[in-house]
Amino acid sequence: MGLFRVCGITYSYFSEQTVIQKTVLKVSIHSQYCKTQVLKAVAKFTGIEQVSVDDVKGTLTVVGKVDAVKLTKQVRKTGKVVEIISVGPPKPDEPKPKPLTPLPPICHCMECQLVAVSFVPYDGPSCAIL
Known part of the structure; x- marks a missing residue:
């Protein structure tokens, strides 16, 4: 937050x-x-949640409460050529799939019982009946 004074009245503004x-x-x-130089320049900002550098594509992606123009100026101080590709809201996280729950038994009578069945693979010699 910054302060400035006009005609004896103090005003405040948010710079972040x-x-x-x-x-x-x-x-x-x-x-x-x-890559290290760029990351060091970006790390000086507060409000950053995620930073990623793709050196193959030549892109720097920053997610957080950071001004894009200030970010560009800071990276240019490292001597790199910088262009803003896009600025916008981050994509929401995809919902995680719900864990599978066991199905209820089909039969509702009290006589049926649930039996556990397992399969163990046999790696021994094979048999052939001719």
Whole structure:
């Protein structure tokens, strides 16, 4: 939060993002050293939830409460060429599949019993009856 004064009245403003967003930047990454430099530059920001670098595609993906323009300026300070590809809300997590629950027995009478059956593979010599 920042403060500024106009005509004797003090105003405050928020300099940080309040919404989580996904920012994808195109960065010229040629080696592990370049990748490390970019990650160190991005790590200085607060509000970051996830950072990933794809050196094959040459993209840097940052998820969190970070301004895309400030992020771009910080990465450019490392001497890299940076372009903003996209800025927007992150995709929601896919729902996890529910664990399988055992099926209820088909018969509802009190005489039936549940019996456990298992299968053990036999790796011994094979038999042939001719």
